[in-house]
Amino acid sequence: MVLFSKFRPLLQTVFKPTQQIQTIVKRWSSERRMRMMISEFNERKFFDLFHYYFLIGLVPTFCVVFYANVFVGQATLSEIPEDYEPRHWEYYKHPLRRFMAQYVVQPFDERYEISLHAIYTNVMRDQLKALERKVRRLEHARGDNKGWFYRPQVDGLHELEQKKAAERSEGYSAMLAPRELPPPRSWPVAPKTD
Amino acid sequence: MPEPTSHEHVYGVSKWSDLGYSTIDMLYLRPVRWFHQNVVERLRGPAYPYYHRKFNPVKTIDQCEIQDQVCFYEAEMAYLREKRIDTMIVEILHDRLTRCIAYEGRIDALDKCAKEKDALFESHANWYQKYGEMGVPHSCVDAYMKQKHLMIWMRRHPEIDLKGWAIEREYENKTKEYIKSIPMPMEIR
Numbered sequence: 001m002v003l004f005s006k007f008r009p010l011l012q013t014v015f016k017p018t019q020q021i022q023t024i025v026k027r028w029s030s031e032r033r034m035r036m037m038i039s040e041f042n043e044r045k046f047f048d049l050f051h052y053y054f055l056i057g058l059v060p061t062f063c064v065v066f067y068a069n070v071f072v073g074q075a076t077l078s079e080i081p082e083d084y085e086p087r088h089w090e091y092y093k094h095p096l097r098r099f100m101a102q103y104v105v106q107p108f109d110e111r112y113e114i115s116l117h118a119i120y121t122n123v124m125r126d127q128l129k130a131l132e133r134k135v136r137r138l139e140h141a142r143g144d145n146k147g148w149f150y151r152p153q154v155d156g157l158h159e160l161e162q163k164k165a166a167e168r169s170e171g172y173s174a175m176l177a178p179r180e181l182p183p184p185r186s187w188p189v190a191p192k193t194d
Numbered sequence: 195m196p197e198p199t200s201h202e203h204v205y206g207v208s209k210w211s212d213l214g215y216s217t218i219d220m221l222y223l224r225p226v227r228w229f230h231q232n233v234v235e236r237l238r239g240p241a242y243p244y245y246h247r248k249f250n251p252v253k254t255i256d257q258c259e260i261q262d263q264v265c266f267y268e269a270e271m272a273y274l275r276e277k278r279i280d281t282m283i284v285e286i287l288h289d290r291l292t293r294c295i296a297y298e299g300r301i302d303a304l305d306k307c308a309k310e311k312d313a314l315f316e317s318h319a320n321w322y323q324k325y326g327e328m329g330v331p332h333s334c335v336d337a338y339m340k341q342k343h344l345m346i347w348m349r350r351h352p353e354i355d356l357k358g359w360a361i362e363r364e365y366e367n368k369t370k371e372y373i374k375s376i377p378m379p380m381e382i383r
Contacts (some may be wrong), residue, residue: 031337066353069234069235071237073241075242076244079245080246091244091245091246116264120263
């Protein structure tokens with residue numbers, strides 16, 4: 001890859017000048033002539049991009065993988081010691097896989113537990129909804145109970161009306177005073193209170 | 195996992211295989227071994243362990259209460275784990291037979307690889323009895339029902355050979371007889 005840039009001078013050294021004129025439109029330079037060359041723009045652009053992506057992408061990756069395989073090494077299989085619960089990344093062998101399990105990926109057991117929780121929650125929700133539907137159905141069918149969602153609202157006028165009806169049914173009496181006296185006049189002049 | 199191969203090469207069988215092995219030896223095996231022994235083992239850090247994951251025993255599908263979805267899920271996961279393990283076992287036994295045939299040769303394998311062949315046959319038949327012919331996808335309930343129906347059928351037809359050992363033995367004998375019947379000088383046979 002590094003030798004790509006050596007190809008063009010090789011081409012020039014192999015061919016004789018006369019052959020070069022026949023094959024490519026080019027002139028040998030004498031001391032005071034400007035060299036007219038075929039455009040090198042596309043070549044330079046290609047090699048620039050190749051080197052750029054190679055250095056940015058492959059070189060760091062290669063270095064990381066080399067370090068992980070040579071310096072760190074893979075794990076050795078061993079028995080789980082007593083009274084020790086291994087962390088979830090300690091179940092993998094390759095160091096890069098352990099790294100991904102430790103910092104990047106969701107643990108295996110966690111996914112399982114989340115699924116169990118989701119199932120449990122949905123089951124509970126379905127059971128409660130079914131219970132609500134059953135209660136509503138029975139109430140509608142039997143009509144013998146005010147709804148469990150019924151909230152009694154306090155109605156003062158209704159209660160007053162009930163009281164007045166009770167008094168009327170008991171009978172009128174001269175001893176009965178009006179519920180409350182009218183308010184004292186304030187217009188045009190308030191009364192004098194001695 | 196299948197057993198790893200040992201680095202043995204019998205020099206002298208044929209000059210072409212010697213040449214091929216020598217090429218691969220010089221180009222790949224020796225540099226890699228040199229690098230591993232001199233560079234990697236000197237620079238490697240301390241060894242550290244990794245463990246084999248253990249799954250707690252859970253209720254199987256026949257022990258779950260009705261409408262217990264959590265129990266169904268756990269039983270199904272356990273069933274899938276067992277299925278994967280059994281599939282790997284059958285694959286390993288198949289690999290062993292293949293290596294035996296490659297080592298002995300196609301003709302000698304009929305005599306010498308009988309144990310591997312019987313093991314593969316038995317394990318494959320058991321796998322099919324347990325997991326096969328239920329359709330894809332299937333659930334652990336389907337497997338349970340299959341087991342139940344199979345046990346009932348075996349109770350009703352005890353004399354029938356389900357795995358087909360008789361047919362297998364007959365086929366083996368026929369193959370060996372055919373090979374013996376081919377006229378061949380004794381030096382080659």
